[in-house]
């Protein structure tokens with residue numbers, strides 16, 4: 555049985571933005587003093603490869619988990635799921651700015667319903683994972699108060715995860731994450747250019763920026779449109795014939811084409827500038843609608859037209875022939891989009 559402590563993991567921002575660094579440090583320093591809380595820092599959640607020690611550490615956390623990252627809550631949750639870091643949805647009172655417009659009924663959806671709209675995740679252990687977007691506030695107290703509330707909420711819970719512990723960092727690797735003060739010190743020395751004082755063993759391995767789709771299985775219905783549409787071999791299926799992102803590094807940097815053709819809006823590109831594609835809830839009147847899908851680009855193109863254009867551009871860049879609408883576009887797709895437009899027209903804003 556695991557204890558009743560909650561583990562808080564701060565996934566750092568890309569780059570060395572001093573304001574973001576300061577917020578991370580202020581939260582970490584304050585939480586080190588909190589009873590009932592263990593705090594660690596890992597590199598940027600989306601950029602860490604599956605075998606990065608930060609991911610191994612996250613996988614080894616045996617109880618309720620709070621992950622603070624510079625991503626939308628939904629993007630963080632499904633990035634973790636992809637790395638086999640799972641749990642029931644822990645509800646945070648802090649919401650990303652672009653997540654706040656959800657319909658009231660939507661907020662009343664139970665955890666179980668929320669996790670059961672699509673094919674769902676597999677092997678979800680009996681614990682909670684809370685994801686919080688660090689862009690919500692510049693005030694560390696906002697996060698510290700919420701973490702205190704979560705720690706309180708979980709103090710009565712006994713979590714059994716003995717069958718779940720899947721990470722295998724060795725003791726030396728673990729030390730980085732179990733001694734956040736040492737990591738913070740090394741990070742400060744690195745940022746100030748005091749090379750002689752950098753304790754390299756306290757720092758996790760570097761990560762580089764990455765670009766790949768993340769699937770939200772609470773929405774995904776396994777329709778396979780994405781695998782038909784993507785001509786770069788990114789998608790595959792597992793032993794249960796469930797869609798998965800198999801060759802993530804085959805994905806073309808900056809291109810979000812398949813997210814536009816997914817009928818369930820289940821494909822997230824966490825670093826895309828459009829909030830609905832980056833994992834904001836992006837819902838209108840309770841309908842799972844991505845407005846960018848309906849209205850396409852500035853020139854009034856439909857989402858499918860935009861996706862086809864983006865895919866053709868990548869094919870040509872790769873020295874292949876453009877295929878236009880001839881491959882991977884379901885006839886029904888345009889009809890579905892027309893139906894959604896009608897539903898949207900019927901809503902009063």
Ligand code: SF4
Pocket residue numbers: 769773774775776777778779780781797815816817818819820821
């Ligand atoms: S297109 Fe969307 S709903 Fe269909 S399998 Fe792919 S991710 Fe799932």
Ligand code: SF4
Pocket residue numbers: 767783784785786787788789804805806809810811812813865
């Ligand atoms: S963005 Fe393009 S390359 Fe990447 S998975 Fe989607 S369709 Fe394939």
